[in-house]
Amino acid sequence: MQHHNQKILDCTIRDGGLVNNWDFSVEFVKDLYKSLCDAGVDYMEIGYKNSPKLLKSANAGPWRFLDEKFLKEVIPVKGYTKLSALVDIGRVDEADILPREESSLDMIRVATYIKELDKALELVQKFHDRGYETTLNIMALSHVMEHELEAAFAEVRESPVDVVYIVDSYGSLSPTDISHLVDKFKRLLPNKLLGVHTHNNLQLAFANTLVAVEKGVTFLDASVYGMGRAAGNCNTELLVSHLRNPRYEVRPLLDVIERHMLDIRKKWEWGYIIPYMIAGALNEHPRVAMALRASEDRDKFVEFYDRLTSVEVAGSTQARD
Amino acid sequence: MQHHNQKILDCTIRDGGLVNNWDFSVEFVKDLYKSLCDAGVDYMEIGYKNSPKLLKSANAGPWRFLDEKFLKEVIPVKGYTKLSALVDIGRVDEADILPREESSLDMIRVATYIKELDKALELVQKFHDRGYETTLNIMALSHVMEHELEAAFAEVRESPVDVVYIVDSYGSLSPTDISHLVDKFKRLLPNKLLGVHTHNNLQLAFANTLVAVEKGVTFLDASVYGMGRAAGNCNTELLVSHLRNPRYEVRPLLDVIERHMLDIRKKWEWGYIIPYMIAGALNEHPRVAMALRASEDRDKFVEFYDRLTSVEVAGSTQARD
Known part of the structure; x- marks a missing residue:
């Protein structure tokens, strides 16, 4: 099976920031970006685009509240890999979101629980109108009943959102669960691309992502060496190594792990604990x-x-x- | 889906011994055995039954060359969990294998490459005749061509062996590969129970075992905290926690991990490296x-x-x- 349609989105800085309070050096982030470009990874989620005015977050690193001027300094010239940022409902100041042509970001992703879907779709509409690719990341799906999902998705079909994500926030889903959810999302959202964001609590993050791939899911979240909140995410190096697409090259990621991630892992913990x-x-x-x-x-x-x-x-x- | 037919075989001591040269204390093994009984785990592979005369192994712990007298001292009274031992072709002295009624062991497993299958089946026949449950563990299947397998399995069908194992020695198989192999084994060996032994190099050991379960495989190898050679095995605690069988109880395994495995892991390394x-x-x-x-x-x-x-x-x- 070829995997030419899949897109890998590396969320090491964003989800990994939940581990180390975004304590990543500019040098590391620059280096990671270059490595992701070399590895053929399609997107890098470089942090959150929440507002420090709306969210207390003591001593958080700059990736917690991305600033466009700062971003231009970090990545003055973009390579293959596009940039994305995540926003939370009620924590983002819409005035912070420049029109895309003035921004370093290509994609804005909106994280939402099913009960806040209306607010999420309003945000999506605004970011879409400003020219961004958009995604809707529906969290905690293992706590959502199916009839809630069905009722909510009529609106999603009408939204301009490009990608709808299945988010296994609790790392509790099995490959069978993912398969079932993908079938449901495909049926309810035939006009949308799908994405998957997994956590590794049960050592199933990579396997669940592979099930999604087999089912035709396009956007695959992952982080280098699995660095993400708590048990972490699907490992970018595993996906890049496994997917059959000549664009992907694992060597630059092995290099990043060797030069950076081992030391970061010594200082901060994530993974199968x-x-x-x-x-x-x-x-x-x-x-x-x-x-x-x-x-x-x-x-x-x-x-x-x-x-x-x-x-x-x-x-x-x-x-x- | 209920999982009342599955049997978990914990190989922490045997496969984990490949990590620490079988440096497990008698106290630990006694404690692990009790915990496996309490957890409802069906078999414990307590080591190798190879002969020290046929295999050099400097300073290996006693679990490398199980002795019946010693075994009786370690586990004088057996509980729910049956005991198994693994033998390698050319390394086992058949004279060491007592009739089952004089032995602590219930099951003897024969590890083999496809090219040594004849010798393996001879051993299986002898151990079967001495009253043991027997398994044939076919290693390195990712390096075997399908026509070799088909030719070899005519003999296996005629053998009294109880269980035939799919062994992912290199930890290189994906869930799709396992699914394909199980289908093939089911077709070629309709009169045998099947087993699966996985390694976690690609973080797929648990997921691959789950695929095997869904396909009807009965015997599931695992080790506590994943302790096994190199990347280790499917984690016993994950299987016990996941399978829907009221016999299984994860708490005793969490206890073993807390009291023993964390320290062992500090001293010896295995896992996703x-x-x-x-x-x-x-x-x-x-x-x-x-x-x-x-x-x-x-x-x-x-x-x-x-x-x-x-x-x-x-x-x-x-x-x-």
């Missing part, structure tokens, strides 16, 4: 597991499991992806 | 990558990749699983 596995298996947001890992009880797995499976605290409230 | 990923992606035996990891050049990924992809050294010779 038991509390994240437990949260994924229980279909829970990883926030409780992340709090555990930041505490003295970080390795008290059984106590954590007992806490999450006791009746008193079962179920979590929704929160940001 | 880039040279193993490279070897898996290139469908190569991990031995060259293991040698790299034992050298000063352990993190020189690009140099390693260039070496394995240069014309001069392409292809590896066959070696033991």
Whole structure:
């Protein structure tokens, strides 16, 4: 099977920033961008385009609140790889979004829960009108009932959004689940390209992405060495190595891992870590597991499991992806 | 989907022994056995039943050459979990294999390459005649051409072997490959139960095992915290957590990981490590990558990749699983 239609979107800086509070040096980001261009990766999500006025975020690195002037300094000349940024509903100041021809960004992605879809579609419309490629990233799908999805998608079909993403926020979905969701999205959104964003709590991020590819999903999120929140994402190097497209070249990514990611991993943790596995298996947001890992009880797995499976605290409230 | 027919075989001691030269304490193995019983795991592969006379193995722990008297001391009273041992052709002394009623072992598994299948089937016949459950573990299937398999399997159908394993020795198979192999094995061996043994070089060990389950494969190899040679195996805790069978209980395994595996992992390495990923992606035996990891050049990924992809050294010779 050839994979000439797929697009890989590397979200190392954006999702990985949730691990290290966006503490990436400009040198590293420049180097990563060059490597992604050399590897033939189609998009680099270089951060969030939220507003520091609307979101408290102490000491976060500049990739948390991308500034166009700063972006031009980091990447004065663009190569093969396009740039994207993610925005959250209620955290983005629309006035910050320049017309595309004045921006370094090619694509703006809007993350949303199903219940905020209306607001998300309004944002999508505005960014589309300013000339950007747009995506709608529907989070926490493992907590959405099917009739909610069906009712909501009539509006999505009418929206100018280019790509609709299946987001496995909790890393709880199996290949069978992904296959089922892709079928449903294809049926409900026949006029849209689809994307998939996976988390690796159950060591299924890459496999789930491959299922999506086989089913015809176009946009594939991934991060180098899997660096992303909690258990991390599908590994960019695995996708680039696996997909049959002569554009993709894994060597530049091995080089980035060797020169940067090993050191970053020593300082910050992500990946298959038991509390994240437990949260994924229980279909829970990883926030409780992340709090555990930041505490003295970080390795008290059984106590954590007992806490999450006791009746008193079962179920979590929704929160940001 | 219910999974009442599946059997999990935990090979932490046997395959994990390839990581630490079988340096597991008796206390740990006793504790692991109890936990596997509590978790409802069906089999524990407690080591190799090769002969120290036929195989040099400096300073290996006792699980490398299981002795029946020693086994009785380690596990004087058996619980739910049956015990198995693996043998290699040319390394097992048949005289060491007691009749089953005098042995702690329930099952003997014979690892073989396709070209040694005749010898393997002779061993299977003998162990079967001594009362054991038997399996045939066909290694390195990613290097076997389909017509070889078809020719060889006429004999396997006639053998008394209980289970025939698909072994992804190089961790190079995708879910699509596994699906294809299971279909082929089912067609060629309609009278045999099937098993699957995966490696995690491409982070596909669990996903590949799930594909096998969906296709009706019965025996599922796994190891706790994935501890197995090089990239390791499918994680027992993931399988136990995922399969829908009221017998399985993940909590005892979380306990073992918390109390033992974290420390073992600090001392010994296995898992998703880039040279193993490279070897898996290139469908190569991990031995060259293991040698790299034992050298000063352990993190020189690009140099390693260039070496394995240069014309001069392409292809590896066959070696033991």
